[in-house]
Amino acid sequence: MTYIIIGVFFLLLLLGIPIAMVLGITTVIYFIINGQTILLDSTPLRMYSGLENFGLLAIPLFMLMGEIMNEGGITTRLVKFARVLIGHFKGGLAYVTVVANMFLASILGSANAQAAMMSKVMVPQMEKEGYKREFAASITLASSIIAPIIPPSMIFIIYGTLSSTSIGALFTAGIIPGIIYGLVFIAVISIIGMKQNFPKSERASWNEIWKSSLYVIPALLIPITVVVGILTGVFTATESAAIACLIALIVGLFLYRELDLRKLPKMLINTVTNTATVTYLIIMANIFGWMIAFERIPQLLVDSVLSITESPLVFLLLVNLVLLIVGMLLDGIAALIILVPVMMPLVTALNIDPVHFGVIICINLTLGLLTPPVGTGLFIVSSMAEVKFEKLVKSVFPFIIISFIVLLFLTYIPDLVLFIPRLLGM
Template identity: 50%
Template structure:
């Protein structure tokens, strides 16, 4: 009966955190082992007492401070220096700016919202189709879960009990591969549709754009550099980055006022609380997973089909693609990691870092695929383009993601070479 309750709640538009908690409550009541109710609250608390989870609100705060502090537009101007003169220059600027933002925000949905407001109107003014402009921006948002720091990597690291800093490092090469794949898509579309040729900035303008961007560039350097050099943990790096973002926005760019901080703190707390409550509920839901031996049962089923790790990952990719279409990426990651990770590690000897990168990239595809497609609707709302227009222009980017996923599934070294 418990699986029926879970499915009914999940497809009954009940928030995922409540689905997990209520399913666990039903399971305890149905099993008759009501003594577990005594430790219910303690179990929820133990799910969120991990120090690494503090990185989530801190990275969210960094993104908020950057948006309000005027750093986003300066990163876009800096991107213009490097790729602005190519055919389809604004599309490349969009992609490169998304790479910069991915190294700071860590949330695909937030990044799509921010970049859609900034880039789509500018691309339209230079003659680009609105659907293509919105699709390029939405696809660039897929870099956020792969290029560190990534909110999905933080959550996966906590669930998998592996160092979050190492998880960030595992995402560097896959993030670069995906960026190159998107650049090739933009180049091919630009030649096919004869996109306008951009203009290179003059040396004085380029120097000015780079100098204005330098303070903002300190933020990803502080985050990634601190982790790679072993100076700071991901959580400490996130705290330093948020402090630097505040100082730059307030004292250097002068677009952020201390009076705005309460509003930013409130918005960050609201958004972070939803994610952290989901993790707390997932820890209780783990009772159901453990007592029902779901990983063992699923492992027996899958190993009867194949013993090949690559084929297993193909099966997982197909499953996750369907799950990601129906459930938010963070919620899906919390749901499936405790079930699939033990199978991947114990039955197929798959590296947990490779598995985490593949899962994170796959699940975030659901942001851009119906019927849920939150990122698709965000891009549509921010750009004014219809979802059908965006989808027609988006499919080459989705194909590039599929090819990248196949490569990451077949070659573990793409995720583990830097570890």
């Protein structure tokens, strides 16, 4: 029976059916074949219960915050601030791309959205100043993976909801890994820059630096409020999202005066549409997980893995290998929703910290955006930056290699991930 369902699942994927529909159809077929049609009566209730989690409310709020910040001129000021600070170094515009992505991570929290936006903003500028277009596209794509690591992060919210792990702890756990990835990418750029003799921009005057610093303070209030609020325990991740929306609205309307209230309906529609896509996936994954539990697949997997090894280190290595392959084939959020319910019993059995595991699994699946054959980030940036797919793959390869090396360090040195959560008693 299990093999039939697995066959149906992969057949539907190969037919190009959206993953949410694949999950729902597979579950219904399983109940019918298994003679458990009575379970179909309670399926709608099961779907609804999958959304009864306060943490999921953070998703539309953070999406709305991103819409307001983009329309309110906050995004452009963050990019300009990064350019004024470090644009004059050799290869400075490439550094700006990385630093700007770190700033924007607090706005979008989505690697795909960030890669699409930055491809339009930074790639033409870098090409204009003498960088190869494929290199500009590759650094834009690679640095976009920082978005789901630095808080706030939608993928952390979903993992926390599925695994009953503190979303605040996950947010704080992502800070050091996000900074490490940013610094490592900058180091790679400097090495490549020495070989290719990267250009540099003119140094900004002290007056320009001063003005840019003043203008960016309101923009920085938003990520600072989110992070500090969660760190100090003043409010939860969901509450921080609501407060961040309010601050973004005030900054865009009254300080930068670029936010047009006539665009508010469009922003709300975009937020609702994007939220509906994610929540539809979650409810379908909830009934799919119900089917998996009915088949006792998590328990069978636990027994199988424990018969091979009881070492958490070996298990994490196996998980990394499996997730990297899955990330190449499935969307990160979809893979997360499918795999977390299956893997959490193993995480518990092997006494692995769920916060540490959450950061590892989320980074793993995000790296899938960079890797062929179906890395969605590759297709998005290739299209937006008008770079041939094969040239982009070749150019991004050094960043893929260094990303995997960093992932191994984060996997086997848990203190890099857990230092801040432990410091705060989370």
